Amino acid sequence: MSDAPATLIGVELPDVDVWSPRVTVALGKNPSIFTGPGTNTYLVGTGAERILLDTGQGMPAYLPVLASALERAGCRIQEIVLTHGHLDHIGGARDVIDRYGALRVSKRPHAGFDAPWPVAITPIGDGDVVRTEGATLRALHTPGHAEDHLCFALEEEGSIFSGDNVLGVGTTVIPAEGGDLLGYMRSLERLLAEEPSVIYPAHGPVIRDGRAKLREYIDHRMRREQEILQALHDGLATIPDIVARVYAAYPKALHLPARSSVCSHLLKLEREGRVRRVGAAPLDARWEIA
Numbered sequence: 001m002s003d004a005p006a007t008l009i010g011v012e013l014p015d016v017d018v019w020s021p022r023v024t025v026a027l028g029k030n031p032s033i034f035t036g037p038g039t040n041t042y043l044v045g046t047g048a049e050r051i052l053l054d055t056g057q058g059m060p061a062y063l064p065v066l067a068s069a070l071e072r073a074g075c076r077i078q079e080i081v082l083t084h085g086h087l088d089h090i091g092g093a094r095d096v097i098d099r100y101g102a103l104r105v106s107k108r109p110h111a112g113f114d115a116p117w118p119v120a121i122t123p124i125g126d127g128d129v130v131r132t133e134g135a136t137l138r139a140l141h142t143p144g145h146a147e148d149h150l151c152f153a154l155e156e157e158g159s160i161f162s163g164d165n166v167l168g169v170g171t172t173v174i175p176a177e178g179g180d181l182l183g184y185m186r187s188l189e190r191l192l193a194e195e196p197s198v199i200y201p202a203h204g205p206v207i208r209d210g211r212a213k214l215r216e217y218i219d220h221r222m223r224r225e226q227e228i229l230q231a232l233h234d235g236l237a238t239i240p241d242i243v244a245r246v247y248a249a250y251p252k253a254l255h256l257p258a259r260s261s262v263c264s265h266l267l268k269l270e271r272e273g274r275v276r277r278v279g280a281a282p283l284d285a286r287w288e289i290a
Contacts, residue, residue, distance in 0.1 A: 022157060
């Protein structure tokens with residue numbers, strides 16, 4: 001048995017699946033080392049019209065998958081709701097509208113993410129509710145992976161759509177630019193306070209014990225922080241060197257994105273006065289214990 005940590009690499013999911021009476025999942029058909037088998041998009045509700053949560057990246061192969069999911073669920077699209085504005089979540093919105101007609105697209109606004117896409121955004125924010133037959137989605141502003149990130153509590157189930165904040169396999173990258181680990185940790189604690197039974201992630205399989213997964217995520221980040229501090233104590237000073245030690249058990253293909261997560265940890269520790277850097281650019285700086 002391998003001791004290698006679990007990652008999204010090699011994970012396979014069906015194009016269409018039903019994860020609960022209210023949740024049908026359609027795969028975005030954009031596989032990669034970052035997205036695993038692709039972005040999960042969801043038809044939410046029980047009626048003849050349902051919410052489409054996220055739209056994938058805009059891959060041509062997605063529209064036939066979405067059509068199959070709509071047929072399986074026996075529904076039409078009421079409107080589109082987005083967890084955040086990263087490419088693999090908002091990129092398919094225009095194609096869906098072109099195929100199915102004018103649809104409201106709701107998300108927390110972010111000028112940088114939203115501007116490239118020819119889609120009118122209806123603003124929603126923390127605490128706002130989107131309803132359809134059989135489903136009530138309550139928005140939870142959960143920044144960290146992205147400033148505009150929203151998770152959604154599915155009130156009828158006590159479950160949560162976690163977007164990129166919690167993955168079905170592996171852990172979330174916190175981007176060095178636009179990410180915020182301190183905010184992300186607060187977001188995880190907020191999700192844990194919701195006591196979700198099930199978590200529906202944007203990547204990977206459904207999580208049947210949401211509370212356990214969130215505790216695992218919080219514990220993982222605390223362990224990673226201690227490993228980074230130990231590396232600094234041992235004289236490692238650059239992010240590539242720290243990654244090489246801390247992520248030694250991970251596939252080399254993940255070491256480059258891991259630099260962003262290590263950088264985010266160091267920026268958090270810097271804000272807390274526990275480390276300092278020599279050099280202006282965080283990814284290229286030398287770091288040491290304060």
